[in-house]
Amino acid sequence: MRFFLWLLLFTGGAGLQTALAQAVPDTLVNRPLPDSLRDRVRADAQRSGELTIPADTFSTARTVLNQHTPKRAALYSALLPGAGQYYNRQYWKIPIIYAGMGTSFYFLISNTNDYRKYRTAYLASLDPLGSDNPLTRTYTSAQLKTLQDAYRQNLDMTVLFTTLGFTLQVMDALVFAHLKNFDVSRDLSIRVRPALTPVGPGIALAIRF
Numbered sequence: 001m002r003f004f005l006w007l008l009l010f011t012g013g014a015g016l017q018t019a020l021a022q023a024v025p026d027t028l029v030n031r032p033l034p035d036s037l038r039d040r041v042r043a044d045a046q047r048s049g050e051l052t053i054p055a056d057t058f059s060t061a062r063t064v065l066n067q068h069t070p071k072r073a074a075l076y077s078a079l080l081p082g083a084g085q086y087y088n089r090q091y092w093k094i095p096i097i098y099a100g101m102g103t104s105f106y107f108l109i110s111n112t113n114d115y116r117k118y119r120t121a122y123l124a125s126l127d128p129l130g131s132d133n134p135l136t137r138t139y140t141s142a143q144l145k146t147l148q149d150a151y152r153q154n155l156d157m158t159v160l161f162t163t164l165g166f167t168l169q170v171m172d173a174l175v176f177a178h179l180k181n182f183d184v185s186r187d188l189s190i191r192v193r194p195a196l197t198p199v200g201p202g203i204a205l206a207i208r209f
Contacts, residue, residue, distance in 0.1 A: 084173025
């Protein structure tokens with residue numbers, strides 16, 4: 001009698017489970033939780049103490065954000081000369097950079113003014129009606145042409161050296177930012193020592209990383 005009751009309960013439970021499985025679609029059972037519901041469940045679990053965040057998570061994130069990067073140093077120098085050196089904490093280079101920039105701008109303005117002055121005088125000397133330019137009474141047309149070309153060459157050289165100096169200070173910030181993060185600990189070493197080889201005694205070069 002007990003056997004028949006147990007068999008009836010077993011078959012009835014299996015039938016009920018089969019009916020429920022057929023009534024509920026697989027898409028509802030296997031559907032993932034929405035992001036908003038997942039975030040709410042995570043927040044509730046964290047509030048209840050079931051989900052904990054490691055204590056060093058925020059300190060690690062802060063360390064990554066504050067990491068000294070060469071790209072940032074080069075970008076600062078490109079936006080403002082000397083800013084990359086300030087970022088690298090090489091403050092003694094900033095006066096040198098601005099002294100070089102001041103000298104370059106001085107020669108740039110001076111050569112530009114002289115070029116325009118002698119070019120205007122040269123064009124005035126070519127005027128058949130004459131001109132009141134005092135330089136035309138001091139220099140000939142050929143001499144004014146020579147002076148104009150000389151100051152034009154000086155102006156081009158000044159622009160070239162100014163551009164080169166600007167590029168060098170960007171490269172300086174980039175290179176020294178790389179060297180700032182370079183590992184110079186004892187773990188990096190090269191040793192030359194005697195060693196035994198299958199052929200015989202010799203000298204081995206050991207590089208340790």
